[in-house]
Amino acid sequence: MSSNRAPSNAGHDAAAGKNCLNCETAIDGEFCKVCGQASSAERYSLSSLAQEVYIQLRKIEAAKTARTVWALTVSPGQFVRDYLAGKRVAYINPVRYFFYAFFIEVTVKLAAVSVVPENPLVVQAQGGITIELMNFGLTIVWGLLWSVLYYKADLNLIEYVISAIFFVAQTFILSAALLLVMLPFAVALPSPAVIHASIDLAVYFAYSCIFAYTLFNVRWPILILKQILVAVIFVAIIWILFSKGYYRASKPVSGPLTEQAGPRTLPPVR
Structure with missing residues (x-):
């Protein structure tokens, strides 16, 4: 039928x-x-x-990304060691995490520029995006410096670079979070841009020490000296790139804020 x-x-x-x-x-x-x-x-x-x-949003794997953010916050060294040892299925791979974190920070900064363009921290955030773009190429430098100063026989060069990728990516997340926390208080602070840059640098350095300590198991006095050396070399490389003209700072933003503070020729390095 x-x-x-x-x-x-x-x-x-x-x-x-x-x-x-x-x-x-x-x-x-x-x-x-x-x-x-x-x-x-x-x-x-x-x-x-x-x-x-x-x-496309479903492909972002929000749960894995959140677990990776949390693991890199509470125990970065242990997480990286476990990841390099093969415990990877529950987390985002380092390259994808790097781009996710970069996207999150740039989105936060651009959103701040759009929503509160006259906020004192937003003027600095516009220049800060230039610095984050530089970190794309300089992440490998951080890994190379770690491979020299924290040489361990059980890690190869690429694994040092992978560790650096996770580290730099997490600093993007921390920087975005710090900006969101400080935005409401920027108007009340005497020098918000200076205070924000100082705290941002302090968080960056403190997290680098915690990351290296939990990953490489080095005594604190020696570790701090090594991290200072890494930071000095890293900043020197950025300064050389700026002085040679390979990177240009953001154009000064016109308005009463910049008229009082003067044009910034170089965004703060963190």
């Missing part, structure tokens, strides 16, 4: 006789066998765009 007929392959029949919109190969199925594009490459609409955004 008609009720017992096998279901028709409507999707297959609809795709048959079509050409791929990407490579113009004849399509016989849901995907092109040559380039892999879906046969239903329809025009964008509000619903299709919303669906695509939703699909």
Whole structure:
């Protein structure tokens, strides 16, 4: 009877006789066998765009990212050792985490610029984005310095670089959090930009010491001296890059805040 007929392959029949919109190969199925594009490459609409955004957001793996942030906050050295030892399935890989953290910090700073453009800390945040862009290329330098000053036979050079990637990425998160915490108090502070930069540098250095201590198991007096040396070399490299013109500071922001403080020719290094 008609009720017992096998279901028709409507999707297959609809795709048959079509050409791929990407490579113009004849399509016989849901995907092109040559380039892999879906046969239903329809025009964008509000619903299709919303669906695509939703699909991409699901790929962010928020739970893994949150676990990675927490682990790098409470016990960074132990987390990195476990990760290098193979305990990785519950966490984000270092490269992806680096880009997630960078995106979070830049988004926070740009949002602050849009929402409270006259806040004293926002003027500094605009220059701070330039520094974060520099960290993309200089992360490997931090790893190389660690490999020299904290040489351990059980770690190879790439593992030092992986450790540095996790470290720098976490400082992006800490910097974004500090900016959000200090924004409401910026107007009441006497020199908010200076205070914020000082606290940011202090947090950066303190976290670098905690990270190195829990990872390399070095005595505190020696560790602090080594971290000061790493920081001095790192800042010297940044200063050289600025002085040679490889990186340009952000343009001064016009307005009453900059008229009082004067134009900044170099964003604070942290």
